[in-house]
Amino acid sequence: MNAESPRTTPAAGSAPGSPPGSVLRRLAVPGGILAAVAGAFAYVGSVDPNEPGHYPACPLFRLTGLYCPGCGGLRSAYAVVHGDLGTALGANAVAVFGYLLLASVWTVWVVRSVQGRPLRIDPAPSLLWTLGAFALVFTIVRNLPFGGWLHP
Template sequence: MQSVNAPSPSAPRGRAARLAAPTGVLAAVAAAFAYVGAVDPNEPGHYPVCPLLHLTGLYCPGCGGLRSAHAVVHGDLLAALEANAPAVLGYAGLAVLWTVWVVRATRGRPLRIDPPPVLLWGSGALLLVFTVVRNLPFGGWLHP
C-alpha cells in the first residue's frame, strides 16, 4: 500500500533538485578555472605537455587552452584570444549554454541540445582549418 504523503513517480521535482546538476557543473568549472588562475601555465613544470606537440612538434586545436583560461581568469581577453581564440569562443558558448540550462531547469523544463548538423560540421571544419593554419609557416601568429 502506498503512503498518502509519498510523491508519485511522475510528481514534479522541487526547484533545488532541478538546479542541483547545473550548480554542480558550475562548481566544478569554477574550481577548474580557479586552479588554472592560481597555477600559471606559462611557467614550465606545472602541467603536462601536449602529447601531440611533444611527439610531433605540431600544435593541436587545444594547445594554448590553459594559457587562454589563465588569461580569462585574470581579465586579459586579448592575451586569451592570442593564446587560443577557439577556446575563448568555447568558454563563452558553454557559459551561454549553462545559462540556458539554469533558466530551463528553473522553469521545470529539460535542456534539449539538438544542434543542426551544419553547425556541428561547420564547427569541426573551422577547428580543422585553425589547426592546419596554425601549423603552417605563415600561421605563426596563431601559435600559443
C-alpha cells in the same frame, strides 16, 4: 458539500505550480557543474601554465611539434581568470569563444531548469560538420608558416 483545499502560494524562487523544493533539486546538477568549472578555472588561475613543469605538455606537440586546436587553452583560461582578454585571445581564440559558448549554454540550462523544462541540445549534422571543419582548418593554418600569429 464541496470542501476545497486551501490555496498556497509558491515559495520565492520556485516556478509557478511547482513544489518549493523541486526548483532547488532541478538546479543541483547545473550548480554542481558550475562548482566544478569554477574550481577548475580557480586552479588554472592560481597555477600558471606559462611556467614549465606545472602541467603535462600536449602529446601531439611533444611528439610532432604541431599545435592541436587545444594548444594554448590553459594559457587562455589563465588569462581569462586574470582579466586579460587580449592575452587570452592570443593564446587560443577558439578556446575563449568556447568558454563563452559553454557559459551561454549553462545559463540557458539554468533558466530552463527553473522553469521546469528540460534542456534539449540537438544540433543539425551540418553544424557539427562545420564545427569539425573549422577546427581542422584552424589546426592546419596555425601550423603553417603564415599562421604563426595563431601559435600559443
